[in-house]
Amino acid sequence: MASDNSASTHTPRYLTGDAPGIREFLDKFDVFLFDCDGVLWSGDHLFPGTNETLDLLRSKGKQIVFVTNNSTKSRADYVKKLEGLGIPSSTEEIFSSxxxxxxxxxxxxxxxxxxxxxxxxxxxxxxxxxxxxxxxxxxxxxxxxxxxxxxxxxxxxxxxxxxxxxxxxxxxxxxxxxxxxxxxxxxxxxxxxxxxxxxxxxxxxxxxxxxxxxxxxxxxxxxxxxxxxxxxxxxLGKPNQAMMDAIEGKFHFARERACMVGDRANTDIRFGIEGKLGGTLGVLTGVSSKEDFVAGEVRPAAYLDKLADLLECE
Amino acid sequence: MASDNSASTHTPRYLTGDAPGIREFLDKFDVFLFDCDGVLWSGDHLFPGTNETLDLLRSKGKQIVFVTNNSTKSRADYVKKLEGLGIPSSTEEIFSSxxxxxxxxxxxxxxxxxxxxxxxxxxxxxxxxxxxxxxxxxxxxxxxxxxxxxxxxxxxxxxxxxxxxxxxxxxxxxxxxxxxxxxxxxxxxxxxxxxxxxxxxxxxxxxxxxxxxxxxxxxxxxxxxxxxxxxxxxxLGKPNQAMMDAIEGKFHFARERACMVGDRANTDIRFGIEGKLGGTLGVLTGVSSKEDFVAGEVRPAAYLDKLADLLECE
Structure with a gap:
């Protein structure tokens, strides 16, 4: 995976509809860092299947961290926002700029x-x-x-x-x-x-x-x-590595066992690659297009049409 | 003069105390474009001799234009400001951004x-x-x-x-x-x-x-x-040539008979040089230093310690 993740020239693996591929991908990681807007929701609209996907990851013992550049809210405000959208979370899972x-x-x-x-x-x-x-x-x-x-x-x-x-x-x-x-x-x-x-x-x-x-x-x-x-x-926000250092300093995970999930190649995916995480996962529900992910300068290790496609592993 | 004015490598002529040099310099021009702050005054402090120098130029039949990047004032406001400092002027002499x-x-x-x-x-x-x-x-x-x-x-x-x-x-x-x-x-x-x-x-x-x-x-x-x-x-302000074109469009002068006077090499002097005026005159009562004028990238044709040194021509 590490070599897939290095940069630019590989073809990202398309995981939607590929149950064995998803299982193999999920098994590689203990920690998932989530960008929020464009991945879990858009504005005030929660994407269908977001909660079930987070539940699936939690049931498999994965650590979840919500990583957001939005500085206008505190972590406590973010927990409230997540609650308002029906996503249970704790302050400890939030990492804001x-x-x-x-x-x-x-x-x-x-x-x-x-x-x-x-x-x-x-x-x-x-x-x-x-x-x-x-x-x-x-x-x-x-x-x-x-x-x-x-x-x-x-x-x-x-x-x-x-x-x-x-x-x-x-x-x-x-x-x-x-x-x-x-x-x-x-x-x-x-x-x-x-x-x-x-x-x-x-x-x-x-x-x-x-x-x-x-x-x-x-x-x-x-x-x-x-x-x-x-x-x-x-x-101190994505894609600057000062934020990754701070996240690692708090959660003490092995970077090769962590995956960054995001919709923006140039911030989220770059953040994971430059942070030398074990993997990056792009979703097509936000800013970047399939073209960006498969032919752009910064490419995720794998990508999905939408986050909830991870549910297909079962 | 035109060749002196082209750029970078000439040594600007130092006119303070050089009465024949000043007379020769003034004779080359019919129009003087003045930057204001740092040349005629600083903030609310009128430099001594400013009025006498403007009177001298007017008595020799020179056209005077006050050129300012300050957009917060209209030309009418500027006439009031000049009056407040004791400088007689008319709206027609003001060119603001x-x-x-x-x-x-x-x-x-x-x-x-x-x-x-x-x-x-x-x-x-x-x-x-x-x-x-x-x-x-x-x-x-x-x-x-x-x-x-x-x-x-x-x-x-x-x-x-x-x-x-x-x-x-x-x-x-x-x-x-x-x-x-x-x-x-x-x-x-x-x-x-x-x-x-x-x-x-x-x-x-x-x-x-x-x-x-x-x-x-x-x-x-x-x-x-x-x-x-x-x-x-x-x-539309200095040193952009759209402003010079507008000034020329209004006053219809021959550029080789015009001189830009200013305290900033990178804006005022550059403005005159790129506008292909016949001359540029730097003064040391504002932002740029003697070092800037004699050894910088953008050098005036001539310079003075202060504008009022032009009075020495008599």
């Missing part, structure tokens, strides 16, 4: 004691996960930052006024923020210029919603990257 | 009759100039767009609801907007995806203010460029 970023900040970045606050561009999901890790933050959903920039702000920022630019901020963390504004961008820029580490929960340029696309977390980082002359943030 | 963009839309783009509205990301300067050219617009400073995106907006945008996405919009014009928000970015993106021409008043990533830098007009375009997979706007 807001959680990934929070544990990166609290456990991997070694910040000086007087530089441990995080300036957040983003929504409540990030704040909840930072709080859970005991990390102090400002910005985020605080109404004090949801205002126009005022004439005196320019002078206060230029002067480094500590009531507006907290000297203890050592990290700027940028996720999807539905309340992005000029003041937040100006403050984030000045914090980074003053030495703060530039992190992003993820760098997806767009966010799928209602069957079309809207600005994604990457679009919140874009103005800062331009202002900083091209400096890119460290991204 | 908001004006440049407006005449590009009204006179150069040949839009179909049912696609002539402009969706504006920007402030009042753009709106005033569009109105003066008889161009219909929406967005801009309209309070209806200064709000959070609502859950139903996603569905309305996805459905192409004509009360939110006006089918007559054929242009998206992006300038500096102190009230940038998620809804405006989402609408601009969808207008461009539906075929609107993507224009920017200018693409400066930062805006100098209070002695430091803040998000510039280019930072408003950055999220859209990322969402559109790298599609860049046509910029």
């Amino acid at each position: 807001s959680y990934s970023a929070s544990i990166y900040i609290s456990r991997i970045l070694h910040l000086p004691a007087d530089k441990r606050k995080v300036f957040v561009i983003g929504e409540t999901g990030i704040e909840q996960e930072l709080r859970a890790e005991g990390v102090s933050y400002l910005g985020g959903t605080d109404p004090a930052y949801r205002r126009e920039i005022a004439p005196e702000d320019y002078k206060r920022i230029a002067a480094g006024d500590s009531t507006l630019l907290d000297p203890e901020v050592g990290v700027v963390l940028v996720g999807l923020d539905f309340h992005i504004n000029y003041l937040k961008l100006a403050l984030a820029y000045h914090y980074i210029r003053r030495g703060a580490v530039f992190l992003a929960t993820n760098i997806d340029s767009t966010l799928p919603n209602a069957g079309t696309l809207f600005p994604g977390a990457g679009s919140m980082s874009a103005p800062l990257i331009m202002m900083l002359g091209g400096q890119e943030p460290v991204s | 908001s004006y440049s963009a407006s005449i590009y839309i009204s006179r150069i783009l040949h839009l179909p009759a049912d696609k002539r509205k402009v969706f504006v990301i920007g402030e009042t300067g753009i709106e005033q100039e569009l109105r003066a050219e008889g161009v219909s617009y929406l967005g801009g400073t309209d309070p209806a767009y200064r709000r959070e995106i609502a859950p139903e907006d996603y569905k309305r945008i996805a459905a192409g609801d004509s009360t939110l996405l006006d089918p007559e919009v054929g242009v998206v014009l992006v300038g500096l907007d102190f009230h940038i928000n998620y809804l405006k970015l989402a609408l601009a993106y969808h207008y461009i995806r539906r075929g609107a021409v993507f224009l920017a008043t200018n693409i400066d990533s930062t805006l100098p203010n209070a002695g430091t830098l803040f998000p510039g007009a280019g930072s408003m375009s950055a999220p859209l460029i990322m969402m559109l997979g790298g599609q860049e706007p046509v910029s």
Whole structure:
């Protein structure tokens, strides 16, 4: 499998309707990492057979991890969303980019004691996960930052006024923020210029919603990257391997016994391949097409028309 | 002079203290295009001798044009700003990127009759100039767009609801907007995806203010460029030659008898060189250093410590 999975030139195995092939594939893995939207559901529509498929995997003793780049929700919010769709889950099975970023900040970045606050561009999901890790933050959903920039702000920022630019901020963390504004961008820029580490929960340029696309977390980082002359943030979401390292750090699995399941070749499948997982499984219910999977640059080890086709193994 | 001005390898002539050199230089030109901030003033501080220097040029029969990338002000606003600093001027002497963009839309783009509205990301300067050219617009400073995106907006945008996405919009014009928000970015993106021409008043990533830098007009375009997979706007500000063409179209001067004066090698001086003007004059009261002018990639034909050094010719 490992050689199948290396890149580009193999023909992915088509598993729909191939019961022996599915059984052989499932036997190779103890852990399944699931991308969610486009795999388990689309928007608010649960795909038929999703629950039965997850039940089948659980009944075979497989560990399931839901891996999402959506930073606006915390893991607890995600459990609720899964419940609302009828999928039983626990916080421990969820790995979101807001959680990934929070544990990166609290456990991997070694910040000086007087530089441990995080300036957040983003929504409540990030704040909840930072709080859970005991990390102090400002910005985020605080109404004090949801205002126009005022004439005196320019002078206060230029002067480094500590009531507006907290000297203890050592990290700027940028996720999807539905309340992005000029003041937040100006403050984030000045914090980074003053030495703060530039992190992003993820760098997806767009966010799928209602069957079309809207600005994604990457679009919140874009103005800062331009202002900083091209400096890119460290991204803690797929396909960045900092997220895989964090997942492995938490679940302690053998990578050759893990499989990444996703609908996007360039993020999900790439994430599994670059993470040297034992396998990758594409599904055709989301962004990538059969053409992408069998002839694209990044190809899964195997693919299915839809996730529930795994039920055919029985 | 033309050969001096071609690029990169010549040594710019240093004119401060060189009265005969200054006289010779001034005699070559009938028109002087002035960048403003960093040349005539800095922020709200008028440089000593600015007025006397402009008077000298006017007394010698030179045409003066103030060329600014600042799109937040209209030409009328600029006349007021100049008056406030004690510089007499007329609207006819001002060429701003908001004006440049407006005449590009009204006179150069040949839009179909049912696609002539402009969706504006920007402030009042753009709106005033569009109105003066008889161009219909929406967005801009309209309070209806200064709000959070609502859950139903996603569905309305996805459905192409004509009360939110006006089918007559054929242009998206992006300038500096102190009230940038998620809804405006989402609408601009969808207008461009539906075929609107993507224009920017200018693409400066930062805006100098209070002695430091803040998000510039280019930072408003950055999220859209990322969402559109790298599609860049046509910029109507310096150093884009669309602006030079517009200036020439209005003032009808001979380019070899015109000189661009500026403090930034990469925008002002480049603008003059690529526009094949007869000369370029750098001043050391703004962004670029002597090192930039004498050893950089883009070098002016001549330079001065400060603009008022031109007074030494007498």
